[in-house]
Amino acid sequence: MAILHELSEFRRPVAINLANRPTPANCEDCGARQNGLCEALTEDELAFLARSAQRITLAPGTVFVEEGEKAAYFYNINHGNVRLFKSLPDGRRQITGFSGPGHFLGLAAGENNAFSAEAMDGVKLCRFSRASLMAVFEELPVLERKLLGVAMHELVLAQQQMLLLGRKTAIERIASFLLSWAVRLEICPAGGLPAANSVLKLPLSRTDLADYLGLTIETVSRSLSQLKRDGMIDIPNIHEIILLRPRTLSEIAEAAV
């Protein structure tokens, strides 16, 4: 079950952190890099934000946003990873994205949540009620512009994913995913190539990967094996992949002719 901490526990770098672009800051719990909006705000504004939120800790597997439920909260993740997904009644699942430290979610368009969100590991986050978020907007209009930028970026990622799901082959999907994950881990900038032999940590199961890429776990496994056979990658263990030939991988991903 979720454990609610008191607002007084809030501390600056962890509490308010609403951007999608990397600006270094360290999580006070784990030291992990975070992405922050803090830089744009004054001490007073940060304090205002902190007063509006609750801090929550979630156990792995906790579904804390449920598709179709009334959209009551807005979240800012401080620590851990979250999968966002939509499901069909017969159990088919499409993961629409992953959220990590510094990411926000729950700013729904309508009355109800359009997706579900589940903690993949131990997650710490800040929760804002919709009312308090509106109050924050009144006080900090800069937040709104920042969120617009974040939403635009999400939209770009969504369009890339639509191309992947609608038109790419299994191998192309895997190659695309590996490169996009490198960007996510800040191993290389968006649009750039990671260095050869870069090590990719994947905190995902094959099932997650399959549900994200619109494939089955068997096809994911086979495609990874094939890339390994072809000398594109190495797989020292389930949760680590080494990009041996990122350039070729990129050509596969983009279906370069």
Place this chain on the structure above:
Amino acid sequence: MAILHELSEFRRPVAINLANRPTPANCEDCGARQNGLCEALTEDELAFLARSAQRITLAPGTVFVEEGEKAAYFYNINHGNVRLFKSLPDGRRQITGFSGPGHFLGLAAGENNAFSAEAMDGVKLCRFSRASLMAVFEELPVLERKLLGVAMHELVLAQQQMLLLGRKTAIERIASFLLSWAVRLEICPAGGLPAANSVLKLPLSRTDLADYLGLTIETVSRSLSQLKRDGMIDIPNIHEIILLRPRTLSEIAEAAV
């Protein structure tokens, strides 16, 4: 080629129109319903907006936003329809969405456009340079919040489409599309069911449909034929579909068990 009109040609209902939610207003050229933000603005604010834009007319087939090009403009469509798409070098194409009167596009997340946009028919639109758009934001912060709402809504649609592309069968995709198009045409509200025997006008070719749904034109055609055989729909002509049994169609679309 694009024809640029002078700013003085601007008139209120056509000129500024940046919402995604339906609020009736008529296009001064064709009388078609439009979606408007105008209601939220004063005369002075509207005049300010109008001074910042250029009015442009496009011939069918004109690609006026090119993926990868520098993102220089922001557009508000007044008349006609636009397809948004991404392509792979070998010609595979994924349509990520359609834009019609009242829709906006081009508010890119990065330096370059993440997608291409092409006029499907005769299109009239307003064009803002990025600089003038920023000026508009300074003057009209309300626009920013409105656009955040629009972007959120786009994100919801994108997530639905990812579920469709990643996990639905051909028949389910077609059924989902027909119902979503009914919402788009304001035949029924989002989440609702259109009345039986509702007539759907489709200004799309089968190729567009296929590229939007991640299928081939043959599969689109076969699926439509099957729905017709099963008494779900009627197809009086290529660009019109009658929803005979919307309820069952919805059950197919959502894979209700």
Place this chain on the structure above:
DNA sequence: GGTATTTTTTGATATGGATCAAGGCCGCGT
């Protein structure tokens, strides 16, 4: 540390949708 359980990989087979190939329909120009 060893055994049970889950996850991943690999193999064999099946199948939904792609591809290849006609044929039909419709609008357009003459």
Place this chain on the structure above:
DNA sequence: ACGCGGCCTTGATCCATATCAAAAAATACC
């Protein structure tokens, strides 16, 4: 009216990926 060319539909076949099945590896549990 006629013929042409561009969509669209339908049929036959193929293939990439799903499904079914089992072994291997990783992880959890006692």
